[in-house]
Amino acid sequence: MLYIHGFNSSPLSVKAVQTRDYLAANHPGVGFYCPQLKTNSRGAIEQLENLMAHHAGQENSPEQENSLEQENSRWLLIGSSLGGYFAHYLAEKYALPAVLINPAVKPYQLLKEYPSEQTNPYTGEVYWIGTGEIDALKALESNISLKNNYLVMLQTGDEVLNYRQAAAKYQDCHLHIHNGGDHSFVGYQDTLPDIMQFFQLPLPVR
Template sequence: MINILYIHGFNSSPQSMKAELSRHYFQQHHPEITFYCPQIATSPNAAIDQLDAIIASEPNAKWLLMGSSLGGYFATYLAEKYQLKAVLINPAVKPYELLEDYIGPQINPYTQERYQVKRQHISDLKALEQVKISKNNYLVMVQTGDEVLDYQQAVEKYHQCQLKISQGGDHSFVNYAATLDDTASFFNLTLTLAK
């Protein structure tokens, strides 16, 4: 049994474009795979507890990770903890620095949930940072036009991993659908078409 756990980014949701495109792609080309994309809790520790629980719910499955932006940071933590393969899309490398600008009330534009980014969340994120990276476990895709994150931080952190650097683009990852064959290939998935 193969499961994919897709982890969306900050203030995002399973209804985001990349999550929807990923879900559709795997349903169409790999119907044998179960695709998980939960609405992630708003605090880092609650998010990790939630993701840990999902993985623990099927201990005999082969888990594969996908993470976008802050989800890429969480995916890195989980990939190192469980030694799993992960595809990271415009991953956040130092989200604890970025979130300084978001401390206070927030509204998720997808779910309309109101919540607080607290100073404690900054320390919690810092505690999840992975310094040692298992180089064979990652495919990292970045676009140089990312207006939210400095793509060079990801290039530096994951320099020993498989890296795909696209010129231009933006944080949403322009032409994302075209990358999904690369994701499936990295995961060593054999192409099957749903009838």
């Protein structure tokens, strides 16, 4: 499973940690990956694709081919906010299932309004958003070819993104709209069983 964090976020974000811990407790055979993304979109996508290729090669090695620890050898994508935009791109390119949490639909428009100098609060990294980054983000915009590959979860109280944009784009997909909440997606932990069911992972044995 590949969890893709959002803008100015990190693998230490609440949702990333909750996902990791839930998998460890309920689906220990599913590997969890959540890299600290590079701050430019081209670099982030290259980083994610390299990670996917590297670990897919490991999973297909003879030593692991018949491992009972592997519940699912497919890549399963979860993306939050800008990570949802990246997850959509990868899902389309590689025909993978993806869960999108309050996803950005047109981040290149939103980031035009942001200060050019940014600091990631988790890492302390200072970087700049220029026109090249805006253009690179726009180049990643993708249509939907496999609507059943997406579970999209929105909260109407999102104070950063207008949930209606995502609701319109993903209206023909598996779409869950929750009243209230905020951009962080309040109660995310409670949705994890539904997310695992969408990914067709077996119910945990109690």
